[in-house]
Amino acid sequence: MFYQGVLTKMVTEFSQPIQYYLVFENDFINMNQLLDKNITIQFVKYQCLNCKLDKPIYRQGFCKSCFFDIPQAADWIMRPELSTAHLDQEDRDLEYEKKVQLQPHIVYLANSSNVKVGVTRKSQVPTRWIDQGAHEAIEIVEVPNRYLAGITEVALKDYVSDKTNWRTMLKNEIVDENLVEWRERLKQYIPNEAKDYFIENNTETNLDFPVNKYPEKPKSLNIIKEQQYKGKLVGIKGQYLIFDDQTVFNIRANEGLVVNLSIK
Structure with missing residues (x-):
């Protein structure tokens, strides 16, 4: 399966366990169903959540000019x-x-x-x-x-x-x-x-989170620096994806990034 879209905070459903959905413009993914699957994340470009332009994200998914102008920030x-x-x-x-x-x-x-x-x-x-x-x-x-x-x-x-x-x-x-x-x-x-x-x-x-394995020494993924990452998804907690090599990826902190997701 292959998806491309701009990252925004995962939508959640309060249940046992919590259900997580990654929503793109034309697709949505139930992330719980991807546990124990290999996921490749590839950085494509920026897309400010306000102006939609390919400008570096400053904070909260917004480029610098939007961040200091719009009421949402x-x-x-x-x-x-x-x-x-x-x-x-x-x-x-x-x-x-x-x-x-x-x-x-x-x-x-x-x-x-x-x-x-x-x-x-x-x-x-x-x-x-x-x-x-x-x-x-x-x-x-x-x-x-x-x-x-x-x-x-x-x-x-x-x-x-x-x-x-x-x-x-x-x-x-x-x-x-x-x-x-x-x-x-x-x-x-x-x-x-x-x-x-x-x-x-x-x-x-x-609250009960869908986690099969917690990391002992979590290390945060910088997808802009790494450009691409591949790992097995073993849990979701907060707005973090948790992988089997103890890498964690904060979806909320990466709002406004356009990524490719490949799932096997």
Whole structure:
């Protein structure tokens, strides 16, 4: 089988285990069905996810000029506390910002390499947890806009991490945590503006990833530098493909690259 397309974040389906789909313009591939098959990945060119031009990707699948211009790459995407749509203040495109920022958001705890705090739109639960490779997660606050979620995350970062160690996550060196206890422990640090949105009664969500073999020493594939790679797929976790030689390939980090995929 042969496919060519521009890489974008894999689409996921919450099931046991998680189902992964790589979507190209004219094809989609259920990646779970490729476990234990040999896959060849070949770099072809760049294709910015916004302007579609063959220009080097800067960040988040966008070329440099698009990254510093379009609302999809504004600072409030990575730093929700910078959101201003609730004040009717524009950053790059107020209509877009209102659409994204003025909807229910979740502040959550997820355990992938360690317990971390994060923010996502309510509509992105549990997708966000899957993308981070979390094996368990819990919502702790549901607020009506992105700003309130952002300031809550900032407040909680003094007491819990906001980062995931990707190597630890991929090696599956995880310790089960009682996230309900973590939620109760952190309740006192929630800002006054968000205290009324604390979620009192809920349980952990557990996630199961399609991995036959975890790497002991994961090494990240730079497909632009290598140009071509071939290996046997043995697992998928987060947005990473895991191969039998301990090579891992982060689909999310390579958005905007056009590749050939050959499967045997």
